[in-house]
Amino acid sequence: MAPDQPADLSQNAIDRVVADALAAFAAAGTSVELKAARLAHAGERSPLALANRSIGTIPGPERKDAGQRLGAARAAVNAALTAREDELGAAELARRLVEERVDVTLPVEVGPQGAPHPITALMDLMGDVFIAMGWEIAEGPEAEAEWLNFDALNTRPDHPARSTTDTLFVEPLASHVLLRTQTSPVQARTMLDREPPIYIVCPGKVYRADEFDATHVPVFHQLEGLCVDRGITLAHLKGTLDHLARSMFGDDIETRMRPHFFPFTEPSAEVDLKCFVCHGASVGNPDAPCRTCRSQGWIEWGGCGVVNPRVLIACGIDPEVYSGFAFGMGIERTLMFRNNAADMRDMVEGDVRFSRSLKGMAR
Ligand code: DAH
Numbered sequence: 001m002a003p004d005q006p007a008d009l010s011q012n013a014i015d016r017v018v019a020d021a022l023a024a025f026a027a028a029g030t031s032v033e034l035k036a037a038r039l040a041h042a043g044e045r046s047p048l049a050l051a052n053r054s055i056g057t058i059p060g061p062e063r064k065d066a067g068q069r070l071g072a073a074r075a076a077v078n079a080a081l082t083a084r085e086d087e088l089g090a091a092e093l094a095r096r097l098v099e100e101r102v103d104v105t106l107p108v109e110v111g112p113q114g115a116p117h118p119i120t121a122l123m124d125l126m127g128d129v130f131i132a133m134g135w136e137i138a139e140g141p142e143a144e145a146e147w148l149n150f151d152a153l154n155t156r157p158d159h160p161a162r163s164t165t166d167t168l169f170v171e172p173l174a175s176h177v178l179l180r181t182q183t184s185p186v187q188a189r190t191m192l193d194r195e196p197p198i199y200i201v202c203p204g205k206v207y208r209a210d211e212f213d214a215t216h217v218p219v220f221h222q223l224e225g226l227c228v229d230r231g232i233t234l235a236h237l238k239g240t241l242d243h244l245a246r247s248m249f250g251d252d253i254e255t256r257m258r259p260h261f262f263p264f265t266e267p268s269a270e271v272d273l274k275c276f277v278c279h280g281a282s283v284g285n286p287d288a289p290c291r292t293c294r295s296q297g298w299i300e301w302g303g304c305g306v307v308n309p310r311v312l313i314a315c316g317i318d319p320e321v322y323s324g325f326a327f328g329m330g331i332e333r334t335l336m337f338r339n340n341a342a343d344m345r346d347m348v349e350g351d352v353r354f355s356r357s358l359k360g361m362a363r
Pocket residue numbers: 181182183184224225262264265302303304305325326327328329
């Protein structure tokens with residue numbers, strides 16, 4: 001009905017409009033549909049609104065009556081609308097409460113778990129053995145002064161380890177900075193830095209110009225140890241290494257010290273572990289060769305010795321008053337022997353399955 005046409009205000013017409021409105025509200029199944037029905041039947045341009053506007057055109061006596069009937073009709077439509085709004089609102093809320101329900105008792109799916117790298121875990125573990133004895137952890141830079149890596153450790157300029165085929169130097173060469181080939185410069189740093197008594201271990205990365213294969217990696221890890229105090233002897237070294245070996249490999253492990261040469265210790269030795277595989281049975285027994293120890297019965301673990309007095313002097317410590325011992329061993333080797341990790345490449349490739357397979361073992 002156009003607004004300029006006089007509205008049909010008969011009761012019949014009003015009843016029809018009301019009935020249409022109530023039917024439309026009842027038919028609306030969602031609040032969106034109800035909104036459309038409200039606009040059509042109770043909005044500003046709905047038949048009832050237009051009829052209300054035309055009341056002014058009705059002559060006096062009938063106007064009051066029409067007004068009352070229209071008012072009642074509008075009240076009925078509005079009441080039905082409100083009731084239907086409440087109904088649909090409650091139904092929608094009930095449905096959302098069901099649909100969006102969260103069961104907090106359901107098991108949670110945790111994402112794939114990683115594991116600390118076995119080298120890191122083992123370095124921590126080895127460090128802990130010494131912390132338990134009151135030693136401290138020391139650190140030094142991986143890009144190190146050539147003097148600390150070699151000269152302070154009594155390694156002369158013509159020593160083969162100093163050649164560029166063995167050592168990675170940092171350019172410009174005149175800076176005399178290299179990637180440390182051993183953790184031993186931390187010995188020199190510590191002695192230069194503080195007075196004895198010194199009891200430190202230094203776990204860390206070292207670099208060598210090596211090929212990358214099953215038994216060599218150009219970046220690997222060592223644990224360095226240094227003790228400087230009054231009255232320290234080779235016996236203290238042996239006891240300390242035996243304690244570390246038992247902590248790493250169990251009480252049955254056998255060690256031996258085999259004379260060797262290192263510029264920074266005198267006397268020096270290599271420390272060997274009794275072969276885990278053949279337990280020495282392959283020695284002189286061609287019928288049962290052992291690949292692990294190459295039928296030697298022993299496998300090399302690291303180097304050690306009594307600190308050379310020349311090193312103490314270079315680091316400002318009086319060798320008449322103090323003596324010390326030092327040792328250094330490869331963490332990768334320790335992991336190989338301890339956890340049966342045969343291929344060093346597994347240790348650098350970063351496959352989480354390798355870390356997971358050793359999870360807990362290195363504790
Ligand atoms: N720095 C030696 C190496 O990398 C290992 C070593 C030997 C460390 C004797 C020491 C030591 O502290 O006394 O082969």
